[in-house]
Amino acid sequence: MSVVAVVLAPEGTPGSGVDELMGCAVEAARATGGELLALVLAGTERTALAPTAERLWRLGARRVFAAADPALRDSDAGALVAALAGLVPETGASVAVLDGDPLGAQVGPRLAMRLGAASVTEVVEVRGVDGQILWVRPIYGGKAMAAVRARRPRTVAVVRPRVFRAPAAMQEGPVPADAVVHLSLPAGALGGARPRVVERRAGSSEGQKLEDARVIVSGGRGVGGPEGFEALRRLAEVLGGAVGASRAAVDAGWAPAHLQIGQTGKIVAPDLYVAVGISGASQHLAGVSGARHVVAINKDPEAPIFRAAELGLVEDYRKVLPLLTDRLAQALGRGGDAARAS
């Protein structure tokens, strides 16, 4: 049972999750004993695909199928699904794996429907049992994990971002001449009355995207007001991270909606998540279960966030955050007056 890692690059270059996607695909191929393939779909000229194809081969793909057309550049998820519905069967793979960035999360389930395949999303672990794959994913808002076995001959799985690691071994040496197979887009994939992107506007978010941040300092109702978020921003700056918020803080108007983390906000997977004045409701934790380390500052020792945290500080954040910021600034040699400013 071959596995194909599907890499979407409508803007020409793939997103940041390619290494992790290949990490998952390597494990899936190992579980089935099948061949590992990659398929890249790019809104660019065919000649511009060589570096991406080589990267995918080095990351473990035995063959890389490449389909390029500059017309894909302004296409929406529907056009990518239409193209993939023709291209994935051409690879011969019965399992397709996509990165769960916002585009992949849209395309994956729709592609599964078009192919009549089983759809699995939010995959955080792959297990092999008797030559079959068990896909592990969170359920009940992150409170439990389910191990899912697909019953259909084909599966389309979407990987949760920032959970898998890049494959341990890289293929060395020159890329074999027959390792890259160029495919043409299926006839009509770009035709018809499809929505087209007519304009792109950058969001109002400053700094790095929450989904990509290695460190997130997040505030909740306990922060007490917008000025509290200034203190959080300083700590985030010192740690080179981003600021997030609970829904209560967003609803109160202290933080913009695009910073909300949780079931109805962003799903994040930083190395370090610092929760300040956040109680730890299941709907909030649903967005944080991919964090490697959670640190909580809360004045209530019974707050549920401490059950999710590796390190907890039971204290009024106003007392500890400035000190912590200043100490870290000194230790890391960044903005030593951070605390005094607060």
Ligand SMILES: Cc1cc2nc3c(=O)[nH]c(=O)nc-3n(C[C@H](O)[C@H](O)[C@H](O)COP(=O)(O)OP(=O)(O)OC[C@H]3O[C@@H](n4cnc5c(N)ncnc54)[C@H](O)[C@@H]3O)c2cc1C
């Ligand atoms: C369908 C649905 C979807 C939802 N989706 C989301 C979501 O995506 N994201 C989300 O966050 N929530 C979501 N919620 C809301 C969620 O249930 C909680 O209400 C919310 O997460 C609570 O936010 P909070 O922890 O900031 O506030 P609270 O629960 O009010 O907690 C505030 C915490 O701050 C502490 N505190 C107070 N003062 C201080 C201080 N000075 N220093 C230190 N600690 C202090 C308190 O002890 C308390 O633990 C959703 C709810 C529903 C029903």
